[in-house]
Structure formats: C-alpha cells, structure tokens
Amino acid sequence: MSAPFQFVPSRRLDGVTESATLRLNALVNQLKAQGRDVVNLTAGEPDFNVPDVAKAAVEEGLRKNLSKYTPAAGIPALRERIARRTNLQQPSVVARHGEWKAANVVVTNGGKQAIFNAMMACLDAGDEVLVPSPFWLSYPDMARLCGGEPRIVRSTLEQGWKITPEQLRKAITPRSRLLLLNSPSNPTGAMYSRAELAALGQVIEQHPDAGRLLVISDEIYDRIILDQVPFCSFAEACPSIASRVITVNGLSKSAAMTGWRVGWSVASPEITAVLGMLQGQTTSGINSLAQAASVAALDLPESAFAEQVSMYRRRRDVALEILHKAGRIKVMTPQGAFYAFLGVEGYLQPGEDSSVFCERVLEKAGVALVPGGPFGEPGAVRLSFATDEKSLAAGCQRLVDHLNGA
Ligand SMILES: Cc1ncc(COP(=O)(O)O)c(C=O)c1O
CATH class of the missing domain: 3.40.640.10 (Type I PLP-dependent aspartate aminotransferase-like (Major domain))
Structure with missing residues (x-):
C-alpha cells in the first residue's frame, strides 16, 4: 500500500489564519448546543431582517x-x-x-x-x-x-x-x-x-x-x-x-x-x-x-433605515452606560458601525492576553467577545451591539460583574 498522502498547502497561504470571528462564533454555537447560557456579543452582522x-x-x-x-x-x-x-x-x-x-x-x-x-x-x-x-x-x-x-x-x-x-x-x-x-x-x-x-x-x-x-x-x-x-x-x-x-x-x-x-x-x-x-x-x-x-x-x-440606526444608537448608549461601571475598561464612544472596542489591559491576569481573557469571560461569565489580537490590538476586545437590547444589557452586566469580582 502506498504511504498516506500528505497535503502541503501552497506557500501563498503561509501566515494566513482562520477568521477569528468565524471561529469564535462556531465555539459559541457549540456551547449553546450543549445547553450553556451564553450571551453572544461577537456578531459581525445586523440582527435585522432583509427589507x-x-x-x-x-x-x-x-x-x-x-x-x-x-x-x-x-x-x-x-x-x-x-x-x-x-x-x-x-x-x-x-x-x-x-x-x-x-x-x-x-x-x-x-x-x-x-x-x-x-x-x-x-x-x-x-x-x-x-x-x-x-x-x-x-x-x-x-x-x-x-x-x-x-x-x-x-x-x-x-x-x-x-x-x-x-x-x-x-x-x-x-x-x-x-x-x-x-x-x-x-x-x-x-x-x-x-x-x-x-x-x-x-x-x-x-x-x-x-x-x-x-x-x-x-x-x-x-x-x-x-x-x-x-x-x-x-x-x-x-x-x-x-x-x-x-x-x-x-x-x-x-x-x-x-x-x-x-x-x-x-x-x-x-x-x-x-x-x-x-x-x-x-x-x-x-x-x-x-x-x-x-x-x-x-x-x-434612506428613511427606511432610520429606525435601525436609532436602535443601534440606543443600544450603544445602553452598553456604554453599563460598561463604564468597570472602571478599568478603556473605551471610546463609537461614532459609527455597531461595535465597541474595549481596552481590557487593566483586567488581564498574569500571562493572559485578550484571547485568553475572552476564553475566561466566556467560561466564567457566559459572555462571548472577540479578542483584539487579530484586529491588531492584543490588549483589547470587540463587543458587538448587533443584538437585542435586553441580551446586550445582560451581557454587559455579566461582564462588568465578573470584572468587578461580584
Ligand atoms: C470593515 C469590513 N469590511 C468588509 C466586510 C465584508 O463585508 P461582506 O460581508 O459584504 O463581504 C466586513 C464584514 O464584516 C467588514 O466589517
């Protein structure tokens, strides 16, 4: 019998990695399928319906x-x-x-x-x-x-x-x-x-x-x-x-x-x-x-989308109000899109980067965030507010409670 075939990808793919957001979403879905209560704040897509x-x-x-x-x-x-x-x-x-x-x-x-x-x-x-x-x-x-x-x-x-x-x-x-x-x-x-x-x-x-x-x-x-x-x-x-x-x-x-x-x-x-x-x-x-x-x-x-935009705006405000209660989170008020980028260096445990931080928050607080490393900022995490206001508020509160050691 011939030796098993060993596939070697093209060198063009050297250094190219799987999309971190897609990978995280898969992990969250897996946890949810196991019955875990997870608030997913990783979404890179609107939660509204097509017109x-x-x-x-x-x-x-x-x-x-x-x-x-x-x-x-x-x-x-x-x-x-x-x-x-x-x-x-x-x-x-x-x-x-x-x-x-x-x-x-x-x-x-x-x-x-x-x-x-x-x-x-x-x-x-x-x-x-x-x-x-x-x-x-x-x-x-x-x-x-x-x-x-x-x-x-x-x-x-x-x-x-x-x-x-x-x-x-x-x-x-x-x-x-x-x-x-x-x-x-x-x-x-x-x-x-x-x-x-x-x-x-x-x-x-x-x-x-x-x-x-x-x-x-x-x-x-x-x-x-x-x-x-x-x-x-x-x-x-x-x-x-x-x-x-x-x-x-x-x-x-x-x-x-x-x-x-x-x-x-x-x-x-x-x-x-x-x-x-x-x-x-x-x-x-x-x-x-x-x-x-x-x-x-x-x-x-344009007016057909005004309601969606004002919902994003309201959600942003709701999320930031809660997040500000974790005093060491550094965040700029986003002016567009539906993400907040949170500097969490003040909460990293020894040896932790934001990727391990996200795993900890997912495991301990049941909140899914995307680590900042793949976006070029390993000391930050991305939170999406493309989710309903109630889940968003609950997710932010869980995160703050976890960070404040409640
Ligand atoms: C900044 C930015 N550019 C481009 C895209 C790609 O969008 P599309 O889903 O239309 O390919 C995305 C999607 O997340 C994005 O965030």
Missing part, C-alpha cells in the same frame, strides 16, 4: 426564471443604482470629474470580494500594503494572499483610533502600493471627518514616494452613523485623487443582507476594467436573484 421589497424581488425573480448567468460585473440596473448612490455621496467628485456610471462599478460577492479583487488587481510580490490599526482582521491576510506585505500603521485610543497625516507621511515608501481606509471602522467605531480624510489625501498627493499608491476606501458601514459627525466618503474629501481610489461598499451591513453576498467597487474605468476581467475569470457575476433583490433594496429611501 420586504428585497424578498418580494426574489419571489418575482423566481417566477420570471431569473436563473441565467449575469454579466460578470453585475446587471446594468444594479450597477446604475450603485453609481447613482455613489454620486450622491461624492458630489465633489462629480463636479470635478463627471458622474460615476454603471461602467465604473463591479458587483461582487460581498464587500470582501471587492477588496480581494482590488488587491489581486494591483499587488506584485513585495508591494507594501499600509494598514492602519486596529484593522478589519481580513485585510492583512488578504494582502498576504495577493503577494503583498502588510505594513501596520498603529493608532491609539488617545488619538481616537485614527492615524494622523504625519504617521501616513512616515509610513509611505517607494514600495507602498495600497492604503486601506475603513471609516466607520470595524472594530473601533471610529470615523474620520471630512477634514481628516482631506489631510490624508493631501499627504498622498504630495508625497514623493506615493507615485504608485492606490487607496481602498472600505465604506461598508456608511449607513450606520451614531453621532453628529456625518459620514464622508474618502474620494469626496479628496476629489483630486479620486482616480486612484477604489471605493468599496455593499448591502451586508446597510440593508442587513450579509448572507446574500452583495458588495461592489466603484473606481476609474481603467481600474474597473481590470477588476471586472478578474471577476470574469474567477467567480463570474454574483447570484442573479441577489442582484434583483439589491435593485429593490437600493430603491428604498
């Missing part, structure tokens, strides 16, 4: 046999609506360069594929990807998969979890190919103001080594705005460099459609042509029914 019009569009699509391949970059009706939405968010870009059109849009399997496509399209071996931390945990691994080298630009709670223009200036080298921006941020809820984005754009415009630098602006939480700071698209703040910005967005968070896998990129015709070609040779166009649903969801007015 009814989106469901109706799928039913109609089924009746109409919408079962064929679609164009790789998406159906024209959807790409047009995405362009229209982007034009509304980027009037300064429109004034300077003209309107975004369907031809500037590629519809992708979630925002995730839009980011991956963008990295695949521009990175060569050894190219640097500038990733401000804390970051959405998939960015560095995606960069590695595409041959790039993530270079972390660290921000702190004291600076509002935002990098400064000076930090960006220092981080750019001749090897810098991509900058990833994410506002509102997962995991911190930080939001850059228009002026702050403009200052970062100015650094890129003027830096002698930024000649090859592109920006991916991940705006997937654009609708979930919790404070007075209005959302501003990066290209809108820096219209003079719009031709090197790939704006990424989608319906996962803004229309609670995570499982339907609808995202997109909006970029210059040259970039979009490459992104579309890449998608045509890999996954092709996304699910036809999800596209029909997205057309309907994008036709809804």
